[in-house]
């Protein structure tokens with residue numbers, strides 16, 4: 610079986626490394642995600658363990674679809690009855706890029722018609738659409754007139770780990786935060802500090818990764834557990850994988866510090882960390898007061914970037930001064946504005962272009978000698 614795990618733009622290398630570490634077969638990075646091949650049990654493992662991946666998709670078919678009829682015929686030819694019955698609910702999502710068909714909603718609608726018609730022909734009854742919590746999630750990716758149809762193995766966006774309460778100011782998605790921590794080069798042994806932690810996403814993802822806490826364990830059931838193919842053997846298989854994941858958790862990890870000037874942000878961080886089952890050192894402190902209280906390790910952070918750049922200037926200048934003085938640290942800054950990089954007054958040793966939703970950001974990594 611061929612699978613494709615989607616990821617935020619720019620985070621594909623982090624996801625590729627993560628899936629290789631999970632020893633999934635034939636891992637290959639591509640635009641927007643990473644391919645691998647294997648059994649459904651491999652995809653179940655990916656759902657349980659990926660921190661960077663957003664959706665784990667099973668490829669069903671790929672065909673040329675220059676117009677609506679070709680899309681409909683191609684989709685209808687798939688043996689949907691393998692996965693679904695008239696009692697399974699479904700939802701279709703679509704994305705289009707560089708294709709003659711440009712309206713993703715229309716593409717989703719025509720695909721849905723094809724699935725429903727195919728099942729009605731087979732069973733004499735049609736399944737219904739359930740947008741919010743479908744039994745079977747179908748994804749269509751249309752790229753250069755090539756349609757690829759997938760089933761959503763996880764059943765939902767995997768960035769939801771079940772620990773986030775109310776979001777703070779501009780929180781990062783958990784999957785992006787996990788990618789940032791990985792790309793920073795952190796070894797999961799030295800201390801890590803996020804001096805502008807907001808709701809704590811970076812610190813929590815770092816601590817959970819260090820403790821080998823499987824992010825998918827919080828999910829009651831994955832998409833594939835609601836497919837028509839899910840029988841006793843499969844039930845035993847996923848129960849075994851969940852037990853293995855629970856047993857893999859380490860009791861402790863390195864110190865992870867979460868700091869912010871805003872007490873409300875720190876309260877959120879405390880609550881989120883408790884819900885995620887990780888321990889952080891939560892402290893109210895100004896980023897400009899970073900050095901020398903942190904033992905050498907990693908500083909990974911996502912500073913605010915706003916419209917009021919003059920107001921940010923003092924902050925950026927002071928922050929950059931503190932970060933440049935953090936001798937022996939590796940500093941990774943997810944910068945949504947070029948002003949931040951300029952304030953550092955030196956080239957980063959490495960950088961990545963990542964997308965925080967539609968916002969192009971740079972992850973700037975500096976080894977401070």
Ligand SMILES: C[S@@+](CC[C@H](N)C(=O)[O-])C[C@H]1O[C@@H](n2cnc3c(N)ncnc32)[C@H](O)[C@@H]1O
Pocket residue numbers: 777778779780781782804805806807808809810811868869870871874894895896897911912913914924
């Ligand atoms: C973009 S948010 C961080 C969001 C965080 N990554 C998350 O996922 O929730 C930036 C944070 O920087 C904090 N902040 C602003 N000025 C600060 C300063 N001088 N020292 C420390 N934190 C500061 C804000 O309170 C805010 O929580």
